[in-house]
Amino acid sequence: xxxxxxxxxxxxxxxxxxxxxxxxxxxxxxxxxxxxxxxxxxxxxxxxxxxxxxxxxxxxxxxxxxxxxxxxxxxxxxxxxxxxxxxxxxxxxxxxxxxxxxxxxxxxxxxxxxxxxxxxxxxxxxxxxxxxxxxxxxxxxxxxxxxxxxxxxxxxxxxxxxxxxxxxxxxxxxxxxxxxxxxxxxxxxxxxxxxxxxxxxxxxxxxxxxxxxxxxxxxxxxxxxxxxxxxxxxxxxxxxxxxxxxxxxxxxxxxxxxxxxxxxxxxxxxxxxxxxxxxxxxxxxxxxxxxxxxxxxxxxxxxxxxxxxxxxxxxxxxxxxxxxxxxxxxxxxxxxxxxxxxxxxxxxxxxxxxxxxxxxxxxxxxxxxxxxxxxxxxxxxxxxxxxxxxxxxxxxxxxxxxxxxxxxxxxxxxxxxxxxxxxxxxxxxxxxxxxxxxxxxxxxxxxxxxxxxxxxxxxxxxxxxxxxxxxxxxxxxxxxxxxxxxxxxxxxxxxxxxxxxxxxxxxxxxxxxxxxxxxxxxxxxxxxxxxxxxxxxxxxxxxxxxxxxxxx
Amino acid sequence: xxxxxxxxxxxxxxxxxxxxxxxxxxxxxxxxxxxxxxxxxxxxxxxxxxxxxxxxxxxxxxxxxxxxxxxxxxxxxxxxxxxxxxxxxxxxxxxxxxxxxxxxxxxxxxxxxxxxxxxxxxxxxxxxxxxxxxxxxxxxxxxxxxxxxxxxxxxxxxxxxxxxxxxxxxxxxxxxxxxxxxxxxxxxxxxxxxxxxxxxxxxxxxxxxxxxxxxxxxxxxxxxxxxxxxxxxxxxxxxxxxxxxxxxxxxxxxxxxxxxxxxxxxxxxxxxxxxxxxxxxxxxxxxxxxxxxxxxxxxxxx
Numbered sequence: 057x058x059x060x061x062x063x064x065x066x067x068x069x070x071x072x073x074x075x076x077x078x079x080x081x082x083x084x085x086x087x088x089x090x091x092x093x094x095x096x097x098x099x100x101x102x103x104x105x106x107x108x109x110x111x112x113x114x115x116x117x118x119x120x121x122x123x124x125x126x127x128x129x130x131x132x133x134x135x136x137x138x139x140x141x142x143x144x145x146x147x148x149x150x151x152x153x154x155x156x157x158x159x160x161x162x163x164x165x166x167x168x169x170x171x172x173x174x175x176x177x178x179x180x181x182x183x184x185x186x187x188x189x190x191x192x193x194x195x196x197x198x199x200x201x202x203x204x205x206x207x208x209x210x211x212x213x214x215x216x217x218x219x220x221x222x223x224x225x226x227x228x229x230x231x232x233x234x235x236x237x238x239x240x241x242x243x244x245x246x247x248x249x250x251x252x253x254x255x256x257x258x259x260x261x262x263x264x265x266x267x268x269x270x271x272x273x274x275x276x277x278x279x280x281x282x283x284x285x286x287x288x289x290x291x292x293x294x295x296x297x298x299x300x301x302x303x304x305x306x307x308x309x310x311x312x313x314x315x316x317x318x319x320x321x322x323x324x325x326x327x328x329x330x331x332x333x334x335x336x337x338x339x340x341x342x343x344x345x346x347x348x349x350x351x352x353x354x355x356x357x358x359x360x361x362x363x364x365x366x367x368x369x370x371x372x373x374x375x376x377x378x379x380x381x382x383x384x385x386x387x388x389x390x391x392x393x394x395x396x397x398x399x400x401x402x403x404x405x406x407x408x409x410x411x412x413x414x415x416x417x418x419x420x421x422x423x424x425x426x427x428x429x430x431x432x433x434x435x436x437x438x439x440x441x442x443x444x445x446x447x448x449x450x451x452x453x454x455x456x457x458x459x460x461x462x463x464x465x466x467x468x469x470x471x472x473x474x475x476x477x478x479x480x481x482x483x484x485x486x487x488x489x490x491x492x493x494x495x496x497x498x499x500x501x502x503x504x505x506x507x508x509x510x511x512x513x514x515x516x517x518x519x520x521x522x523x524x525x526x527x528x529x530x531x532x533x534x535x536x537x538x539x540x541x542x543x544x545x546x547x548x549x550x551x552x553x554x555x556x557x558x559x560x561x562x563x564x565x566x567x568x569x570x571x572x573x574x575x576x577x578x579x580x581x582x583x584x585x586x587x588x589x590x591x592x593x594x595x596x597x598x599x600x601x602x603x604x605x606x607x608x
Numbered sequence: 609x610x611x612x613x614x615x616x617x618x619x620x621x622x623x624x625x626x627x628x629x630x631x632x633x634x635x636x637x638x639x640x641x642x643x644x645x646x647x648x649x650x651x652x653x654x655x656x657x658x659x660x661x662x663x664x665x666x667x668x669x670x671x672x673x674x675x676x677x678x679x680x681x682x683x684x685x686x687x688x689x690x691x692x693x694x695x696x697x698x699x700x701x702x703x704x705x706x707x708x709x710x711x712x713x714x715x716x717x718x719x720x721x722x723x724x725x726x727x728x729x730x731x732x733x734x735x736x737x738x739x740x741x742x743x744x745x746x747x748x749x750x751x752x753x754x755x756x757x758x759x760x761x762x763x764x765x766x767x768x769x770x771x772x773x774x775x776x777x778x779x780x781x782x783x784x785x786x787x788x789x790x791x792x793x794x795x796x797x798x799x800x801x802x803x804x805x806x807x808x809x810x811x812x813x814x815x816x817x818x819x820x821x822x823x824x825x826x827x828x829x830x831x832x833x834x835x836x837x838x839x840x841x842x843x844x845x846x847x848x849x850x851x852x853x854x855x856x857x858x859x860x861x862x863x864x865x866x867x868x869x870x871x872x873x874x875x876x877x878x879x880x881x882x883x884x885x886x887x888x889x890x891x892x893x894x895x896x897x898x899x900x901x902x903x904x905x906x907x908x909x910x
Binding site: 181216257260310345346349350351354358361365366448449450452454455456457458459602603604605607608 | 706
């Protein structure tokens with residue numbers, strides 16, 4: 057090296073030379089790991105454990121090669137399974153696992169996208185990014201750190217899955233391909249979220265756009281695969297990153313080159329996110345923030361108009377979810393008989409879950425219990441909106457107007473009361489129509505399935521009323537309402553399997569819901585549930601009228 | 609309520625949060641048509657008192673009357689006749705400022721559209737921005753426009769100008785003067801002394817939940833000391849100065865503070881020696897205020 061070139065190098069001020077867009081990434085990675093020290097390992101393990109658990113369960117349900125072959129020709133080619141999970145590319149145990157795990161990339165994609173937004177746009181929105189931006193951290197460091205951590209977690213999932221599957225005796229190459237397929241879903245949507253986090257000022261919009269991209273990718277993959285492997289629309293799958301995952305064909309003659317597509321897309325998205333983040337101001341979005349109206353419409357003139365404005369969007373989202381859930385549950389109902397035909401063990405599980413011998417009726421009674429549980433989570437979220445508004449000091453200026461406390465509360469509580477009615481109606485109708493089209497007798501199935509859905513209402517309202525009672529009487533303990541939802545879920549989903557005593561099962565209001573459509577409708581328990589819900593609501597409202605408003 | 613019933617009349621008000629006594633026997637009277645300054649540092653109990661008056665908190669003891677009614681029992685009815693601006697206006701992220709102003713106005717029972725447009729203009733506030741896009745000062749303006757555009761007879765303003773720049777502070781003061789001319793009553797809680805000095809007819813100073821002073825600024829000044837600096841004809845050694853404090857003598861120049869009621873007596877003593885020049889300064893509100901908080905400051909310094 058000549059003396060002259062050394063001189064040139066020295067001419068760069070040492071402090072400037074050290075600062076690039078990525079300076080400080082390491083420190084921010086440690087900060088994220090510190091903040092997510094429980095959340096991150098929890099979801100990595102959770103995601104890894106699900107497919108690993110499938111191995112033992114599938115192996116005991118389909119122990120012989122002949123069983124697996126039969127599965128591949130019946131359940132494995134059921135259109136619902138094809139749509140939800142994608143095709144099977146082989147007939148061995150690994151192929152069954154790979155298909156059954158076909159939804160996992162969507163889940164891991166969702167978690168990864170949320171994680172990236174949480175550590176980029178949410179931080180900026182809260183103003184914490186600014187605090188760090190004033191220290192020695194490059195402007196790309198926040199984004200880089202979020203992507204490094206999220207993609208690192210995805211690779212950890214891949215490693216766990218590869219090791220876990222191989223340890224249970226599955227082929228190593230297939231196990232590796234499978235692990236990478238799952239991680240690919242997470243990495244792609246982490247990168248997608250890296251881009252959407254640059255676009256808008258609000259974290260909500262960044263999340264929404266990323267989830268919409270995930271939904272679109274899933275819809276395209278569904279359309280491509282619903283006709284089975286090699287159908288005339290199969291080429292559509294190449295348009296969706298989720299489709300590339302399936303087409304890697306873990307355990308079915310791996311096509312490793314599809315991973316290059318994933319890597320190229322991730323690299324392109326990361327580069328785009330980096331370029332966008334370099335071009336915009338901290339806190340601003342690439343897209344200008346939307347302006348609202350200068351005046352309120354006539355609709356927005358009281359507690360009901362405001363509650364509608366604040367809660368209707370989320371209601372639409374939940375209703376879309378309930379409709380999708382209904383379609384899936386309704387469409388799978390026919391497949392339940394197929395699955396059960398293959399397997400007497402499954403038949404026994406379903407009869408036990410539903411407390412019924414007629415398999416499809418038992419199936420609907422059981423899945424509608426599930427739908428009811430989800431509806432109760434929605435009901436709790438609407439009721440606790442009261443608490444959110446109060447704690448954020450947004451209730452105070454409203455209650456300083458000529459609006460009484462009960463009138464203010466009733467705006468939000470209308471959603472707690474009628475939202476679940478709408479949700480269960482939508483789910484019941486969707487499931488009834490889907491199943492009716494399958495059996496060719498929608499006139500019989502729709503009212504039966506809709507009835508089974510609406511029968512859940514008293515239990516849903518009761519759980520919502522617990523939230524309201526806590527809000528009125530013990531506002532610091534409103535988190536208890538979520539514990540109630542979790543408790544009901546535990547009892548409904550695992551109560552029978554855990555062999556809980558009857559008194560413990562009776563703690564969940566869902567235990568007392570008549571098992572429609574198979575059994576007859578019993579009025580007495582329903583009236584009891586309604587009476588308890590009404591009493592809890594009255595106590596909550598009376599408590600709220602009497603107590604101090606939360607202040608800062 | 610008759611014309612001279614005080615819009616706000618509070619006596620012996622007590623409110624505890626757990627072990628903390630936020631209000632410890634507060635007395636407060638606001639007369640019709642006046643701008644009443646409610647002074648005290650953070651944590652003195654100003655916001656708690658206003659929230660009791662709004663019926664958001666329930667007092668443990670004492671009486672409070674608001675516009676001739678019971679602030680807790682008659683809250684909804686009374687709120688038609690008042691407007692409130694909190695010290696930290698929080699907005700819904702996805703509602704525009706204009707929507708919030710209209711919403712609050714309608715929920716109170718009406719809003720003067722012309723006045724709203726005029727106030728938006730004077731405060732230079734863009735009503736189309738969404739709640740999350742406003743800065744602290746602009747959020748505060750949303751609350752101010754919503755309250756000032758109403759035709760309420762009583763305004764409860766709880767540190768309403770926090771985050772406003774000096775230009776906007778000026779606009780705010782102008783608006784409050786207009787409110788007074790229109791015959792409205794204003795309770796202005798603040799720790800900005802210049803604001804209170806510029807706007808308020810009467811002042812109540814609150815400390816640890818108790819009112820320690822109340823009256824017009826002149827009355828309060830009378831209760832405290834005036835600073836005197838005089839150059840005399842001869843050195844004033846050994847002369848009696850009743851009610852004088854912190855006396856410092858430098859040759860024939862004397863500097864001291866005197867209890868205002870004793871001012872006359874002391875000046876007579878000085879003129880007997882012969883006065884060459886005299887500077888007399890009434891106490892500032894700041895000095896008044898600091899006198900009541902001196903021990904607290906000392907505690908904090910320790």
